[in-house]
Amino acid sequence: MRLMNLPRNFYERDAREVAPDLLGKLLFTRIHGVLTLGRIVETEAYLGFEDPASHAFRGKTPRNEVMFGPAGFAYVYFTYGAHFCVNAVTGAPGLASAVLIRALEPVEGISTMQQRRKKEKLRDLASGPGKLCQALGIDRSWNGKSLRSPQLGIAEPSVPHSFHIEASPRVGIRKAVHLPYRYFMADCPYVSNTR
């Protein structure tokens, strides 16, 4: 499969524009030549200083410094003692906004994903931010990596298909809970199951 990564300027916009635009795009990793790829069906926008729910709200720390860098890089963090989540840094450098990739529909490398997840059902492979990282083999060592590399990236699908986008409040946060910065495909079985 030929994969054309999205251009840098795709990411150099407000996270609230990038997040819905990422729906339908293809997130992939290629590890030791093994491709795993899924269609993005759910995202969330996180702003920098003005967003109390963002990791960057309190300023730059060793953990979140990637968010303060240029757009088009991966911010990977570890949470709840067990899980990784992957974000795409967006906007101008220093702004520290990002888009959390929350769920994928598995497309390529499904047997590899099943092995990594120890689950058979397609719906269990990537229907949540921690699950999709496990399915694609993403861990902390990917933090700060470019999303325009051969091993990791987000590509335009060769065969686009139409879908409806819905917005809702973000999941799993305690602050700014009312802001509708979660975007997902309507009636898609692969979105995360949290509301």
Next chain:
DNA sequence: GTAGGGATACACT
């Protein structure tokens, strides 16, 4: 519904 898990940030000595 809730147990589990570890890193992180920040308040304190």
Next chain:
DNA sequence: GTGTATCCCTACT
């Protein structure tokens, strides 16, 4: 340095 509250969650009952 230690204490502790929190966390962009998952898997199980």
